[in-house]
Amino acid sequence: MADTAPAATESTTDLNLPLETVDPKVAELADAEARRQAEKIRLIPSENYVSRAVLDATATLLTNKYSEGYPGKRYYEGQQVIDQVERLAIERAQSLFEVEHANVQPYSGSPANLAVYLAFLEPGDKVMGMALPMGGHLTHGWSVSATGKWFRPIQYDVGRETGRVDLDQVRELALAERPKLIFCGGTAIPRLIDFEGFAAIAEEVEAILCADIAHIAGLVAGGAHPSPAPHADVISTTTHKTLRGPRGAMLMSREEHASALDRAVFPGLQGGPHNHTTAAIAVALHEAATEEFRAYAHQIVSNAKALADGLIERGFDLVSGGTDNHLILVDLTNKDIGGKPAAQALDRAGIELNYNTVPYDPRKPFDPSGIRLGTPAVTTRGMTPDDMPRVAGWIDAAVEAAKREDEPALEATAAEVRDFTSAFPLPGVAA
Ligand SMILES: *Cc1c(COP(=O)(O)O)cnc(C)c1O
Helix, strand or coil: CCCCCCCCHHHHCCCCHHHHHCHHHHHHHHHHHHHHHHEEEEEEECCCCHHHHHHHCCCCCCHCCCCCCCCCCEEECCCHHHHHHHHHHHHCCCHCCCCEEEEEECCCCHHHHHHHHHCCCCCCCEEEEHHHHHCCCCHCCCCCCCCHHEEEEEEEEEEECCEEEEEEEEHHHHHHCCEEEEECCCCCCCCCCCCHHHHHHHHHHHCCEEECCCCCHHHHCCCCCCCCCCCEEEEEECCCCCCCCCCCCCEECCCHHHHHHHHHHHHHHCCCCCCCCCHHHHHHHHCCCCCHHHHHHHHHHHHHHHHHHHHHHHHCCEHHHHCCCCEEEEHHHHHCHHHHHHHHHHHCCCCCEECCCCEEEEEEEEEEEEEEEEEEHHHHCCCCCHHHHHHHHHHHHHHHHHHHHHHHHHHHHHHHHHHHHHCCCCCCCCC
């Protein structure tokens, strides 16, 4: 207890003291995490660094307010300001993604997707999505998820040779199974998503098409990936990945689905929205509408391509042979090392990414064959395609060191990485 409880001084009851004073333990941990984020090359493709403005918005007194309902129709009084905050976030989402309707209240991507089921399906109805081991998300009907337990999942794959979605296979499966809801998008897809192709299939089988753009929302906003807006019935996205906002989510659609989605989020699934998060989403959307953000989105892709080239040159086997977006999936089979020991060694070498299954992975999900990496965070940090060959070199060196169990070599790489990252100010906190 002594370690975790704040010192019981009378000062903890003063509500105006800063965190460092009231709870030095938590303040220290937050500082330690900031240092860790500063020192590492962060390549987890679903992560980013938010701006100071986004951080500021999340730390406002908007967190104190309950506002169940929607702007103009609330169940609590005192919404003079909150309604304006939420309307601002909605209008910015509508304009940035060119959609008729936006709901900015989902707590995160998974509850947002669950709301889509609640809006359109009954328990036991069929849902079609990409299988998790192929790059899909848990919430697209994978067996361990509520979405796979309460609904009947039909899962499509990627081609064994191509590593890409085969729309003919998707169409055949859809025609045979007639799902009510189809998801496209996922968590480990290195290639463009053909929203128009998916929409044609959904229309043919009279299914609702949900484009889950959680990973690529920032690329879509910045014009670096085609938009699902003209094609999908529903767009689901998190706000904290390439979009570079706070942890949260949005659902967007044409007006015809607005009330079904709104009712599903509240009162269907959630209570009061997190208003400080809504404000920070509004800020992120404001930032994402700028020319600088367009350049950022395109640079994410050029960095990923440069990193992919650097890895291919060093003999790494990339699923689908490369990348069109922010994400790279590497099959380490030819390197004679599993994804997990590789990812753990890379972390010790200052390079943060995650182990991941590759399509048709012969190994177990807890010890798969691949690693997944991407460039949203390093691009925010200010790294350019010229920096990527060095990063690829460090990845190669660390993988080789891991195979030799050469801890000193991993430590040497970590020192080089620390030196390198010190040239890139930490977004959000640098003076
Ligand atoms: C990240 C992600 C989600 C879930 O988001 P959480 O905020 O982690 O719940 C849903 N779908 C896709 C495709 C994702 O990448």
